Amino acid sequence: MKLSVPRRAAAAAAFALAGLLASGAPAASAAPVAPVTTLAAPDIPLANVKAHLTQLQTIATNNGGNRAHGRAGYKASLDYVKAKLDAAGFTTSVQQFTSSGATGYNLIADWPGGDVNQTVMAGAHLDSVSSGPGINDNGSGSAAVLETALAVSRAQLQPAKHLRFGWWGAEELGLVGSKYYVNSLPSTERSKISGYLNFDMIGSSNPGYFVYDDDPVIEQTFKSYFSGIGVPTEIETEGDGRSDHASFKNVGIPVGGLFTGASRTKSSAQAQKWGGTAGQAFDRCYHSSCDTTSSINDTALDRNSDAIAHAVWSLSAGTTEPPGDFYENAADVTVPDAGAAVTSTVNVSGRSGNAPAVLKVGVDIKHTWRGDLVIDLLAPDGTAYRLKNSSGSDSADNVITTYTVDASTETANGDWKLRVQDVARYDTGYIDSWKLTF
Ligand code: TRP
Ligand code: ZN
Ligand code: CA
Numbered sequence: 113m114k115l116s117v118p119r120r121a122a123a124a125a126a127f128a129l130a131g132l133l134a135s136g137a138p139a140a141s142a143a144p145v146a147p148v149t150t151l152a153a154p155d156i157p158l159a160n161v162k163a164h165l166t167q168l169q170t171i172a173t174n175n176g177g178n179r180a181h182g183r184a185g186y187k188a189s190l191d192y193v194k195a196k197l198d199a200a201g202f203t204t205s206v207q208q209f210t211s212s213g214a215t216g217y218n219l220i221a222d223w224p225g226g227d228v229n230q231t232v233m234a235g236a237h238l239d240s241v242s243s244g245p246g247i248n249d250n251g252s253g254s255a256a257v258l259e260t261a262l263a264v265s266r267a268q269l270q271p272a273k274h275l276r277f278g279w280w281g282a283e284e285l286g287l288v289g290s291k292y293y294v295n296s297l298p299s300t301e302r303s304k305i306s307g308y309l310n311f312d313m314i315g316s317s318n319p320g321y322f323v324y325d326d327d328p329v330i331e332q333t334f335k336s337y338f339s340g341i342g343v344p345t346e347i348e349t350e351g352d353g354r355s356d357h358a359s360f361k362n363v364g365i366p367v368g369g370l371f372t373g374a375s376r377t378k379s380s381a382q383a384q385k386w387g388g389t390a391g392q393a394f395d396r397c398y399h400s401s402c403d404t405t406s407s408i409n410d411t412a413l414d415r416n417s418d419a420i421a422h423a424v425w426s427l428s429a430g431t432t433e434p435p436g437d438f439y440e441n442a443a444d445v446t447v448p449d450a451g452a453a454v455t456s457t458v459n460v461s462g463r464s465g466n467a468p469a470v471l472k473v474g475v476d477i478k479h480t481w482r483g484d485l486v487i488d489l490l491a492p493d494g495t496a497y498r499l500k501n502s503s504g505s506d507s508a509d510n511v512i513t514t515y516t517v518d519a520s521t522e523t524a525n526g527d528w529k530l531r532v533q534d535v536a537r538y539d540t541g542y543i544d545s546w547k548l549t550f
Contacts, residue, residue: 151267151269151425151429152425153263153418153421153422153424153425153426154263154266154267154421155418155421156256156259156260156263156414156417156418156420156421157259158410158413158414158417160259160262161255161256161259161413161414161417162255162405162408162410162413164192164196164251164254164255164258164259165247165251165252165255165405165408166405167192168189168192168245168246168247168251168254168255169245169247169251169404169405171185171188171189171192172185172240172244172245172246172247173245174188175188177244177245177401178240178241178242178243178244178245178246179238179239179240179245179246179251180239180240180241180242180246180284181211181212181214181216181239181281181282181284181285181288182211182212182213182214182215182216183242185240185245186216186217186238186239186240186281187217189238189239189254190206190217190219190238190279190281193219193238193254193258193279194206194219194221196258196262197219197221197258197261197262197277200261200262200265200266201223201224201265202221202222202223202261202265202277203221203222203223203224204219204220204221204222205219205220206218206219206220207219207220207289207292207293207296209281209282209288209289209292211281211282211285211288212285216239216281216282216288216289216292217281217289218278218279218280218281218289218290218292218293219238219278219279220276220277220278220293221261221276221277221278222274222275222276223261223264223265223269223274223275223276223277225270225271225274226270226271226272226273226274226275226428227272227273227274228274228304229304230272230273230274230304230306231273231274231275231276231304231305231306232271232273232274232275232276232305232306232307232309232424232427232428233275233276233277233278233305233307233308233309233360234257234260234261234275234276234277234278234308234309234310234311234420234423234424235257235277235278235279235280235290235308235309235310235311235356236250236253236254236256236257236278236279236280236310236311236312236356237250237253237254237279237280237281237283237284237289237290237312237355237356238250238254238279238280238281239280239281239282239283239284239285239289240284240403241284241399243399243400243401244397244399244400244401244402244403244404245401245403245404246403247315247403247404247405247407247408248313248314248315248316248317248372248395248397248398248403248407248408249312249313249374249395249398249399249403250283250311250312250313252311252313252314252315252408252413252416253310253311253312253313253314254279256311256314256413256416256417256420257277257279257311257420258277258279259417260277260417260420260421260424261277263421264424269425269428271425271428271429271430272428272429272430273306273427273428273429273430274428275424275428276305278290278293280293280356283312283355283356287355287356287358287359289356290356290359290360291359293359294359294360294362294363294365302363302364302365305360305365306366306427307327307329307330307365307366307367307368307427308357308360308365308366308367308368309330309357309367309368309369309420309423309424309427310324310355310356310357310360310367310368310369311369311370311416311420312355312356312369312371313371313372313373313374313395313398314370314371314372314412314413314416314417315372315408315409315410315412315413315416316372316373316374316394316395316409316412317394317395317396317397317407317408317409318373318378318388318389318392318393318394318395318396318409319372319373319386319388319394319409319411319412320346320371320372320373320378320382320386320394321338321343321344321345321346321370321372321386321412321415321416322345322346322347322348322349322350322370322371322372322373323335323338323345323346323347323348323368323369323370323371324347324348324352324357324367324368324369324370324371325347325348326357326361326366326367326368326369327366327367327368328469328470328516328518329366329427329470329516330366330367330368330423330427331368332469332470333368333422333423333426333427334368334370334419334423335469337418337419337422337423338415338419341415341418343386343415344385344386346382348369348371350371350373350374350376351374355369355371357369368423370416370419370420372394372395372409372412372416373393373394373395374393374394374395374398375393375394375395375398375399376393376394377391377392377393377394378390378391378392378393378394395407436472436549436550437463437549437550438474438547438548438549438550439458439459439460439528439547439548439550440458440474440545440546440547440548441456441457441458441530441545441546441547442544442545443456443545444542444543444544445532445542445543446540446542447477447479447485447532447533447534447540447541447542447543448534448540449534449537449538449539449540450484450534450535450536450537451533451534452533453486453531453532453533454531454532454533454543455490455529455530455531455532456529456530456532456543456546457527457528457529458527458528458529458530458546458547458548459526459527459528460492460524460525460526460527460528460548460550461525462525463524463525463550464524465523465524466519466520466521466522466523466524467491467519467520467522467523467524467550468519468520468550469518469519469520470516470518471516471517471518471519471548471549471550472514472515472516472548472549473489473499473514473515473516473517473530473546473547473548474513474514474546474547474548474549475487475499475511475512475513475514475515475530475546476510476511476512476543476544476545476546477510477511477512477532477541477542477543477544477546478509478510478541478542478544479509479510479511479534479539479540479541479542480509480539480540480541481506481507481508481509481536481538481539482506482508482509482510482511482541483502483503483504483505483506483507483508483536484502484534484535484536484539485500485502485511485532485533485534485535485541486498486500486501486502486532486533486535487499487500487511487530487531487532488530488531489515489517489519489528489529489530489531490528490529490530490531491519491522491523491526491528492522492523492525492526492527492528493522493523493526495522496531497517497519499515499517500515502535502536504536510541524550528548530543530546
């Protein structure tokens with residue numbers, strides 16, 4: 113009995129952030145899509161990033177030693193960044209808000225062109241604490257994002273997607289500026305942001321190389337950059353939600369970012385792989401008056417700046433990777449009401465090595481109350497990856513979406529199964545089709 117109708121075809125696997133993979137897959141007979149060569153991101157000149165930091169340091173020095181929300185040094189920092197962007201052809205806007213009785217400012221810079229319905233954003237907070245000039249926290253992220261934006265202008269980049277850059281005020285008071293920005297966006301505008309990349313502290317003096325563990329495509333983009341230059345990374349764990357990406361994540365926007373560490377101590381294992389000093393903080397000057405230009409690690413700042421440019425270039429391009437292959441089973445499988453789990457099988461063959469770290473699982477299940485459904489992906493060796501849990505309150509119809517699974521420890525070839533169980537009485541449905549995109 114042949115249950116599955118697997119087919120293999122070239123899919124237009126243009127870079128898609130999680131959940132945004134086009135659901136209208138081409139038919140099996142579709143011609144392979146020619147790979148589009150993407151222009152490689154330029155090297156971001158470290159000297160330029162450091163020149164911005166010198167300017168921010170001077171601004172702090174001339175304004176009472178800080179660039180904090182509500183102080184003159186903040187607005188002077190914003191004016192500096194804005195003037196560079198205006199001269200480079202960006203469309204800038206300054207958004208005002210009030211926090212703790214003082215006016216705060218966000219700076220938004222749009223690069224004209226690209227599909228605004230797919231906007232890729234990169235940002236950094238521009239304010240410091242009041243106790244110091246904030247050159248690592250967060251002159252570093254601010255300067256690197258600025259220099260990346262200026263590199264976009266120098267290259268006169270014409271990405272398929274729209275590019276927007278943001279510098280946030282009053283992060284140090286509780287992500288105030290970035291929250292204000294996302295709250296000011298109508299939900300239709302929020303949904304146009306395909307991803308937000310955050311950079312807060314990327315030049316710590318005793319650096320680690322930390323990648324946020326959030327949107328898998330963004331995360332993988334950074335990880336592959338660092339593995340390409342032979343620098344090991346770790347997942348960022350020094351406080352999830354402690355920077356502006358949390359504001360975006362909270363409204364459902366895919367996020368990612370980089371971090372070189374704050375007050376946490378570098379372990380000896382970390383000193384082994386990254387150099388630096390074990391038993392000392394990643395940034396001994398975190399939130400203090402010594403967070404000056406002298407407290408920056410140039411190598412970390414350089415690598416992270418280049419990683420930002422790499423991510424901005426590749427995530428905004430229409431087609432960054434060779435077209436993916438997809439394997440589909442479009443045979444209907446009834447899911448019995450409050451009954452046993454059923455599976456639908458897709459056979460993958462002819463591939464070498466392991467499945468990707470970003471394996472896309474496109475699911476089309478018709479059901480009159482999707483909260484009843486528990487869905488897993490089963491790898492050829494039987495390992496289960498939970499795609500969806502049941503929920504008593506999710507009364508919507510159907511599960512038509514694309515999940516992303518890190519399947520990099522699984523052999524690609526073999527029988528992959530979608531396992532679906534209906535765990536609650538009354539509403540019913542069936543697997544209409546599903547597919548794996550490699
Ligand atoms: N500005 C952040 C803060 O003061 C710095 C920070 C600490 C951070 N931990 C982090 C940034 C983790 C990103 C991720 O809290
Ligand atoms: Zn910060
Ligand atoms: Ca049911």
